[in-house]
């Protein structure tokens with residue numbers, strides 16, 4: 450894989466790495482480690498499902514950037530639409546009774562895709578901000594109905610809802626809670642529907658029932674009149690591509706309805722085709738009151754997210770809400786909205802959702818089966834174009850190398866990266882989320898590279 454010749458720029462790699470260490474604080478990193486490494490891996494160019502680093506090394510992007518680049522890299526029409534919009538109207542806000550044409554058009558387009566009751570769209574610049582908007586909207590919704598105490602959120606351990614104070618608090622990751630003394634009060638974490646770890650060997654239906662029962666028990670413990678909403682990702686992404694057991698979402702939905710608790714689906718990863726339907730809640734057949742979306746909304750070409758609320762919620766806000774005193778300078782940013790609208794048009798025109806459901810998703814599932822029986826593989830799982838491989842120290846168990854979770858994943862991930870495949874290692878799994886345009890031969894390359902990397906790592910893992 451060589452980069453397109455027209456694209457090569459003579460970056461000074463040594464100088465950029467020096468400046469990276471001297472001045473740049475990258476996201477989710479150990480700054481001492483980055484310093485000791487002499488700087489980050491600098492990415493300079495991408496096309497289709499591939500990218501290149503500053504040294505000219507090619508990678509297949511098995512992560513769609515960070516779960517977002519659905520339509521792949523190098524889409525000229527997205528660059529063109531951004532260029533045109535920036536010349537026509539680069540910026541205007543949506544504060545104080547103003548709006549822009551791209552924002553209004555995109556809201557209508559999203560409402561059409563979401564369908565049903567999900568007809569009202571609030572724009573933000575990131576998934577985390579979409580979560581913050583949801584958080585304030587939900588509490589406000591109950592408060593203006595005379596129930597300000599109905600403000601507790603129930604969410605899952607090992608869920609991921611972003612990096613802002615509300616997002617990291619709703620998320621259930623202890624490493625994130627440790628930074629900044631989180632979570633904030635009013636958040637209850639319950640069991641995640643992670644069968645391989647939390648319900649190993651348990652009957653699928655029984656495990657789903659047990660997970661849902663914990664939600665119901667927690668609602669009863671804190672009092673249904675105090676519970677505002679249940680928040681969950683249809684499939685947990687950053688937590689390790691955790692695919693819930695059959696029936697889980699139906700049971701959660703029934704409990705939410707029973708106790709008058711709002712149901713929020715964080716669709717930041719699942720949204721816009723990832724699972725083989727437009728949304729994760731379509732795949733799992735439940736009806737949320739609010740969904741949060743971002744990532745694939747613009748395929749990462751522009752920072753934008755959308756909090757999408759039901760008619761019933763907005764009806765209450767209209768009748769009783771007064772000023773919704775919340776918003777961002779870049780809410781409804783016209784360039785971002787124009788790019789997102791065109792991105793959704795590409796997904797429609799190229800029928801990428803159907804292709805994921807009927808062609809590439811099943812192909813990935815089948816390719817993953819080739820790893821079943823490998824002595825390091827405890828489980829493979831996928832839904833649409835989200836997949837994971839669990840690494841275990843003993844076949845047929847969920848035992849981990851070194852007697853501790855989280856040692857094997859990064860080792861195998863690093864081997865994959867060295868072998869030209871970008872994947873993530875989450876605890877002891879290798880996870881993948883390729884662009885929706887991924888080809889079947891690229892899927893084969895992904896699985897072959899994971900297999901090759903597992904084999905290369907065997908001695909290192911055995912020595913843990």
Ligand SMILES: *Cc1c(COP(=O)(O)O)cnc(C)c1O
Nearest residue numbers: 575576577609610611715717718
């Ligand atoms: C990525 C992610 C977020 C946060 O989005 P940012 O754009 O990084 O702020 C929230 N929820 C889920 C499910 C995500 O995967």
